[in-house]
Structures are given as C-alpha cells and as structure tokens.
Amino acid sequence: MLLADNEFGLLTAEELRAPTLAEFVRERRARASTRYPAGLTRKQLAEATHASLGYIAKIEQGEALNPGPAILDSLATVLELDTAERVHLYHLAQQRPAVSSVRALRHGDAAQAAVRTVLDALLPHLAAAIDDSWQVVACNSAFDEALPGLARQGHVLRWMFTDPRSRIVLEEWEREARLMVGRFRAYAAGAPERANLELLLRELGEQPDFRRLWGEGHVAIGRHDPTFTLRNPRTATVFDVRVQRYRATAPGPAHQLFIGLLGA
Template sequence: MDDLAGFLRTRRSRVDPVTVGIPTDRHRRVQGLRREEVAHLSGVSVDYYVRLEQGRATQPSEQVLDALARVLGLDDTERGHLYRLARQRRRPAKTPAARLRPELLRVLDLVPHAPALIMDHRLDVIAGNRLAALLYGRPLPGLNTARHIFLEEPERGLYGEWEKCTLDVVGHLRLAAGKYPDDPRLASLIGELAMGSDRFRRLWARADVRARTHGPKTYHHPLVGLLELHQENFALPDESGMELIILSAPPASPTEDGLRLLASLTPTPQTPHPTPTTRVRE
C-alpha cells in the first residue's frame, strides 16, 4: 500500500533547492531536488540513493535515514513514517484487532454532554455514545468516517471544513498504511476510496502524512445548525491502533446550547436511536 521509494520521490520533489544552498536558474526543469543532489547532501553514493528510490536497496541504516530526513526537511510525523517504511521488510507490524474491554465502553457512557466515540486505524467507528450517533445522524455500527467524508458527504452536508477534513483523512490513512502494510481491510478501503473519489486519488498521490491529536472541528448539523467543537484524540493502550475521540464545546457557548438541544431531540425513523453504547461486529 505504501513504500519507501514512493515516499522519497514525493518528498524530494517538494524541496526548494535554494533552501539547501543549490542555486537555480530558469533552465532548471526538475521540480525539487535531483537524485544526485539528495545523495550528495545526505552523504551517500548516488548509486545507493537511486537504488533506494527504485526499491532495490533494503534496510538503510539509522544514519542514512537521519540524513535523508534532514535533507528532505521532514517534520516529526514524516520522519516517523520514513523509519516505519524502512523497517517494513525487517519486522512488519501485526494488524491489531478492534476489541474493546467493557470498561472502555462504560467510559463512553460517562461522557453524556459531548459526542464521544472510539475509532480504529481504518477510521471505522467501533463504539460511540448517544450524542455521537445524533451528531452523525445515523447508527454508528458500520460507519467509516473516511468513506462518509469522501463518498457520502462530498463538498456538502455535515462537515464545515470538508476540504481540510479530506486532507486529515488521507494523511491519517497514509500513516496507517505505512504502519500496517499487510492489512487487507485497509487496502480494500483505500482501493474503494480511490475508485469512488477523484479528490482522494489526487491527495493519495501526494503521499502526505498527518497525525492529528487535537484541534477545532466544525459541523453543520441539519437540526441544530453550526457546531464549533474541539476534538481531542486519546490513543488507547496495548498498541490497539484505536483512539478515544471526544468533541467538546466551550462553556456557555452557542455550540454548548446546540449540543444540549441535540441531546434533547428524539431520533426520527431516519436516525434510529442507538443503544447507550454501540459496537460493530467483528
């Protein structure tokens, strides 16, 4: 699903030669750095770097990876992704199983005034509270937020900043593909999104990676209007690949009023009332 060679090529193409001390003129036709320039700046042979980009060199050393990350200007998220891709053939990560302890399900019930849900690395919703189901306007079992954003709500509907959401989703799935390259369900999801969405295909080709742990999240709910929430992601232990996500509203804000109104609504036949905690089938 993802590979070291492709990641190096896309990162190389985005480096401005001037920023690494290489003069340019109007005759330069290469976007970003040339292979030989990356090799020289990284202190490796041109032949070795070419083999890296062709997928013929395996197990680069930590020193080589550190040098490449420096030359390519990788941030912490991209640097971690680079190391995972380089280690794939040595020690592939085992795909985690999405199983929840009953104690975690009880945690969701203890958050009655904010949408709270648990997602896995594929962005499948594993469980959620009543307010989360009312926010999405549908039962949570079977909901995949990547599919929802790209195939069910494209450029309209629930998501206030749809384009930014798509960047976050693709960046997350890139990270997941690098960590779990042998996950067939993840590969199937990526293929489905690529077949169904031109925007997904364009963003996926950029090979950007993103790790979002908190930040604003805006929704346009059809019943209660604008909801300007704050999202916090909490990684669950035991390397499960799952996260607890809580969407909170500032105290005494219009959004807090909106959530209170949403919680008071009786679900319609189109929005079935979920049980206090819901779970997808394995």
C-alpha cells in the same frame, strides 16, 4: 517475623528480566489448557499451529523475534490466550493486534460494556473509540447525532467520501478530508493488515475527490488545529468542537479514545 532471603527464593535485581516472546511462548506452551491438560510439547505446538518444529524452536530460543500475524493468531488460538494475552503476544513480536483481536473488543460483552460506560460518561460531549486504522469501534449518542451515519458506515474515510451527509455536517469538508487522507497515508506506511488496506484504497479510488487528495501525496501526523466546525443536520446550527485524543485503557486491543469537547 523476618524471613530469610532463601525461604522464598527472592530474585535479585540482576535476575529480573523484561518479558520476551520466547519466554512467553515457552511458559504458555507448558501451561495446562482445556485441550492439553499437561501442556504441549514443541512438536504438538508445531503440529497444532501448522508450523515447522524448527520454527517453533527458533521462536522459543529467541531467534525468531518478529513472527507474522498468521503464526501469532495461530499461537494465540492453540495456546487459548485471552484478549489481554493475545495483545501481549503481538506486542512481544513487535506487531499490532490482528483484526480478529479488534473484533474481540468490538463484540466481547465485557469489553464492549467497559468501553460503552466510558463513552456515555462523557456526554454531552462527542466520544468514540476508534482503532488505529480509523474504524469506529463504538460511540456515544452525541457522536452519532453530530456525525450521522459514521458509526454505521464504520470507517471514517469511507464515510467522508461516500456518505453525502459528511459534506453537510462538516463545515470545512475539504480541509478535514485533506487532513484525514494525509493521516491515513501516514498510517498506511506501517499498516499490519495490507489486504484490508488495499481493499479500502481500491474502493475509495472510485471517488474522484479521494483520488485527487490522495494524489497530492500529503502526509499528516495529528492535528495542528484541535478545533473543527460542525453543522447540526436538523437545526442547521453551526458549532465548534475541540478534539482531544487519548490511548484507551479499556480491555482489549489498543485503540484511540476520541473526544469532541463542545464549547460553552
């Protein structure tokens, strides 16, 4: 049976639009929630997020395109957005997800299980989920064994410069440290969480080797040589690892999937 076009109000190509921050906030504000079964008025949303009514109006009218992390986090909480919607909100505002969203990935049972399944499936190769600031979200047992202390320490740079084991297992520690500092400098140029960045730099600034390498002003984007050499801390056996990195598609905020392929 053929249906007339007007039976379901079919959209034409001209009527389809890419998602916008204004449309998303308006739609989610009108949606029923646990606390607001009838949705919220603009005034209620402004009061609940501690923003001015005028600013909420600007967001919904498309005049405020890049709200900061504070207002985005507040909007996400008041509108009761789930993890995917929260990340979408940040992306519509041309921002990266806030640290609270990364914690949701790190501690959410379903998201954590999905990440863990992927990482364990890659055994015996090294695998870890790492966020854009180089914080380790999760890793498999091969990664933890090859890079002892890194998962517990959390941040790649902090581990490299404060954990003595990093100089034991990284055969070319100086090269890898210089590369990592250069990549972190590139990340720092657009890091959304400036307070956390400055805190880490103050901490690492107490390490002479970090101060020396940071002072070089070196900037790096990616690796030119995908292979690096590790030493097994128990057997002293030296082996090569070939690095592959991908954008992960597991639930939660964007992060990198680091894979260290072992040689034959």
